[in-house]
Amino acid sequence: MTALGAGIAMLAGLGVGIGIGIATGKAxxxxxxxxxAFGRIFPLFLLGAALAEAVAIYSLVVAFMLISKI
Amino acid sequence: xxxKMGEGVLKVLFTIPIxxxxxxxxxxxxxxxxxxxxxILAFYLTSNMKLVPSKKxxxxxxxxxxxxxxxxxxxxxxxxxxxxxxxxxFLFLLGLNLLGLIGLQPPTSNLNVTASFGVMSILVLIxxxxxxxxxxxxxxxHFKPILIIFPFxxxxxxxxxxxxxxxxxxxxxxxxxxxxxxxxxxxxxxxPPVGIPAALSLYFDIFDGILQAVIFAFLSLxxxxxxxxx
Numbered sequence: 387m388t389a390l391g392a393g394i395a396m397l398a399g400l401g402v403g404i405g406i407g408i409a410t411g412k413a414x415x416x417x418x419x420x421x422x423a424f425g426r427i428f429p430l431f432l433l434g435a436a437l438a439e440a441v442a443i444y445s446l447v448v449a450f451m452l453i454s455k456i
Numbered sequence: 457x458x459x460k461m462g463e464g465v466l467k468v469l470f471t472i473p474i475x476x477x478x479x480x481x482x483x484x485x486x487x488x489x490x491x492x493x494x495x496i497l498a499f500y501l502t503s504n505m506k507l508v509p510s511k512k513x514x515x516x517x518x519x520x521x522x523x524x525x526x527x528x529x530x531x532x533x534x535x536x537x538x539x540x541x542x543x544x545x546f547l548f549l550l551g552l553n554l555l556g557l558i559g560l561q562p563p564t565s566n567l568n569v570t571a572s573f574g575v576m577s578i579l580v581l582i583x584x585x586x587x588x589x590x591x592x593x594x595x596x597x598h599f600k601p602i603l604i605i606f607p608f609x610x611x612x613x614x615x616x617x618x619x620x621x622x623x624x625x626x627x628x629x630x631x632x633x634x635x636x637x638x639x640x641x642x643x644x645x646x647x648p649p650v651g652i653p654a655a656l657s658l659y660f661d662i663f664d665g666i667l668q669a670v671i672f673a674f675l676s677l678x679x680x681x682x683x684x685x686x
Contacts, residue, residue: 432670440622443627447629450460454460454461456461
């Protein structure tokens with residue numbers, strides 16, 4: 387049953403994937419409009435993607451904790 | 457799969473015979489190794505400094521200049537206080553995360569180590585805000601827009617500590633686990649583990665390690681800017 391719980395915990399990846407996909411689309415579109423702005427948009431995009439990905443990593447930590455029975 | 461929460465780095469290597477004996481674990485020895493490497497590298501790169509820089513001095517100047525420029529860009533006034541702390545934090549975390557390339561398990565794959573880094577960053581934030589800005593005004597700023605916002609701002613410190621530590625811990629542990637699974641899977645299937653682990657390690661060990669070190673230092677910088685802005 388803990389394996390089932392760990393699998394359900396990883397459903398958080400759904401929202402994270404959608405969020406990072408939308409952010410990348412907006413970043414690519416804005417760079418396409420104004421190619422000189424690449425240096426200012428890229429750090430912001432990386433920061434946003436890492437912050438969103440952290441939520442998926444929290445769910446991974448929960449899955450690890452369930453499997454290792456802490 | 458024995459290394460589930462990264463306890464492999466918590467094995468006791470030897471015991472310092474002071475008092476009741478202080479256990480020295482693998483993670484501490486790995487951190488000593490990275491510290492020694494960084495200190496020797498710093499002394500070597502800055503020996504024999506001349507006005508017209510030699511090649512190794514250019515490397516040192518490039519590193520220090522980039523860190524100073526980024527801190528000045530994002531932090532503004534107090535950059536000369538925090539640039540050394542943020543630079544050291546970034547270089548130390550970079551060295552620790554990339555230990556996976558040598559064959560050791562990175563110490564940041566354990567929640568105790570990353571929690572200490574997270575607590576350190578938040579303590580720097582709190583103490584520097586109290587010292588550099590008026591302590592009374594800092595305490596009253598927690599009630600600022602509406603009185604009811606105080607519990608949220610109070611919880612904010614703990615949330616930021618937890619998120620900083622858990623982000624670094626989870627990313628590095630996931631990389632270590634996947635690399636271990638790939639190695640053991642290839643060995644069990646009687647395929648020599650050459651080539652495929654190297655290609656995977658390019659993303660999981662190198663890219664993820666560098667990105668997480670950058671994100672940790674950059675987020676500490678953003679929190680400092682948010683608290684110290686005029």
